[in-house]
Amino acid sequence: MRETQEPLEVLHRVFGHTGFRGMQEEVVRHAVAGGSGLVLMPTGGGKSLCFQVPALCRPGLGVVVSPLIALMEDQVAALRQQDVPAAALHSDLDPDEARAVRRALNEGSLKLLYVSPERLVNEETLARLDEMRIALFAIDEAHCVSQWGHHFRPEYRGLTVLAERFPGVPRLALTATADPRTVQDIQRQLRLEDSPLFRASFDRPNIFISAQPREQERAQLRAFIRRAGDGTGAGLIYCGSRRKAEQTADWLRADGHDSLVFHAGLDPVQKREAHRRFARGDAVVMAATIAFGMGIDRPDVRWVAHTDLPRSPESWYQEIGRAGRDGLPAQALLLYGAGDIALARHRIGESGAGDDQKRVERQRLDAMVAIAEAATCRRQLLLRCFGEDAPEPCGQCDICLSPPRLFDGTVAAQKLLSAVLRTGRRFGVGHLVDVLHGKTTAKVAQFGHDQLPTFGVGRDLTETAWKGIARQLVAQGALDVAVENHGELVPTDAARPILKGERPVMFREELVTPASRPMTRARAADAAALASPGDPCFAALRDWRRRTALAQGVPAYVIFQDRTLAEIAAGRPDSLAALGTIPGVGATKLERYGQAVLGIIRDCD
The missing domain is CATH 3.40.50.300 (P-loop containing nucleotide triphosphate hydrolases)
Structure with a gap:
């Protein structure tokens, strides 16, 4: 030898x-x-x-x-x-x-x-x-x-x-x-x-990435799952806490999804069973904390969603990278809010890390916030975090598909900051919007805020727009959220030049529901070359793979990946020699499974 x-x-x-x-x-x-x-x-x-x-x-x-x-x-x-x-x-x-x-x-x-x-x-x-x-x-x-x-x-x-x-x-x-x-x-x-x-390039062009302010979380996730899920692959929802992961799995099951939960608080038997179910190839939705996922090899995860802002671009990239490992189209959605940003900053400040480590963590968080609040191609910003410059916008993110409009929001920012100051820095965004809209609620009347100069000065903008302005001011560092209390908005030193008119402020118009994912010519050709999930032969091969994997007690994808099955279904090889030319069919698998696969193809024809 x-x-x-x-x-x-x-x-x-x-x-x-x-x-x-x-x-x-x-x-x-x-x-x-x-x-x-x-x-x-x-x-x-x-x-x-x-x-x-x-x-x-x-x-x-x-x-x-x-x-x-x-x-x-x-x-x-x-x-x-x-x-x-x-x-x-x-x-x-x-x-x-x-x-x-x-x-x-x-x-x-x-x-x-x-x-x-x-x-x-x-x-x-x-x-x-x-x-x-x-x-x-x-x-x-x-x-x-x-x-x-x-x-x-x-x-x-x-x-x-x-x-x-x-x-x-x-x-x-x-x-x-x-x-x-x-x-x-x-x-x-x-x-x-x-x-x-x-x-190598860190770019994963098969993953369409998008981000939205978290306004109606369940409705946004439901719409995303309808767009992204094809009924054959799995999905992942990352949640910021164990409780939220459990609640998310509960309502998904109530919606009819085969949903699992995973977090560090589960006992070892529960964790092993959740991982086994996910790995064996079922079309499940995993609601999890970051305790789940590092090293997950499953290739056919079709989508990943986050309900809370990740702590860094590295974390986000690692987690969305669990989608589309087979190279086929996949989607990623990030939902986030002002409270996420403030809480992350608070945790960094309160941590026992050294000053250098805190400085690095703040820089990473700021880069993540910039991606979430981006008005230009998100992928370019993400790749830049890894020292890679993409020369052109990617065409595979929501910003490229529907570029947001920017507007000079200096006056609007001054109105909101003034309302924060005049109400005593003690209230959250909901109450402040009521003041700006001139709504005489019981709470507004109780504190006499209907007598303030800012009462009713913000009727020109919607509630959603004001919430977006508040969140973007938090992202820009002009407002903070008192996370240890009840989410009160508090001005920072960066608010002073805005109030004095010394610093102009640009905002994005809010776009809560993005258009559906585009299909580029290259990806369309790639998808057309393979069998569709509705192809009876592809479905028959997947069913055979599932039964074979169960009998052996191994994940389905270690038998054959979806991409290999799709190419077999599309090519319809009629001999062992032809089957052996399909990528992913090595000599051992050809010998072990070749006749069974050919038999399924013959039954489909």
Whole structure:
């Protein structure tokens, strides 16, 4: 047997692909030759192949550091479908399973081992690896290494030992989420300063992104789900609290959706069952906190929604990136309010972090607010956070589809700020709008606010417009929200020059309901080349896949991804040789499932 195998041959034989995508081949050949490096590649860009193929090409064991048990199990299940000897070593294994993995490790029969950072840096594990031939180390979700990483995990810091203890073994660090500061920290922590940085574009053009002020949350989510859902894929709704996730799952179920809930407060059995249901390919809606999702491999998530403002562009990008990993069209919706912005600022100020960390977190929050309140292409702003300049507007966001109109809102801002001051800085936006509209409510009369000079001066704008102005003044830093009380609006120092007429203010007109997602010519051609979700043959193949996956106890997508099934349904191959030309149908899967698939195609014709 050859010491080193040819990457393209392994890619085709094992994974069923005839060629690499993007910079995959550059990374793979660098690692096969023994090189280390940091790989920045968007979710769905094929990071796993960048370390799996070199591990199979090089002699010895490939060791993959992964932060989540669910991710390890999913990738091991997918590899075993290809007859790759892979295993995971983690705390959820029962004693017999753990002994079997260690026995296979000692016998040298494994080619890929997935392990948590805690387990890897254990002296017993390191001593065992000292005695073995190691093909490479892959550090997945490498942003966890960084002190600036938004999913900071202290155990990842101990991975410095790999460079010290195994200096001749290539190390690949991979992540889909790293701004320039985080990149530098990863390189320093993993001793990769002198190794290449492989940076793919972070753009995910198949995801149509949109944002709306949160006005009628349930109605907005219902409208979004109707537009985005096709009845075959899954959806994710990220909520800012456990209680909100549970309430969201409840009303979704009342609406007739197969909805699950996931948050850190669930017991381990509930979390495993929720993840299993989501992973096996059901058309479910997961209402979750950020505790769910990092490393989720499911490729056919068709949409992701947020009910609250994420804390940074990195967090948002990581979470919306869980949609459309198969490259097919997907959608993302962000709902947000002034209270989200104020609460996030408050939490940063009250945290125990050092001044430098607080400054970085404020900068990231401000960048997220700028994306949410954007009047120009959202994707350009998002990519800029990762050090990438898009030369043209994307055409795949709500701003590009329906550019908002800007207006000089200096006078309106002065009216609202004046109302805040004259009412004693003690009231929320609802009461202030009543004052501006000249409504003599019981509360307005109680406090004598119908006698103020600002009473009735704002009848020229709607309630929605005034709420938008208040939110945008919070976003611009001229107003704050007293989050510890009842949401009272409080002017900041930045309000003074506005009131004095020294600083003009521009506002966006409110657009609560965006138009439906456009289909570009490129995406239309891509979609037309595949079978539609309503194609009976595609449906029959999905039903066969579901039954096969259930029988094996594995997620449906590890049998075949939707994209592969769609290409089979569209191409109608009539022989094993023709079926073997479909991307995603490797030699092992052709042998294992080929006759069954051909039988389904014959029944459809």
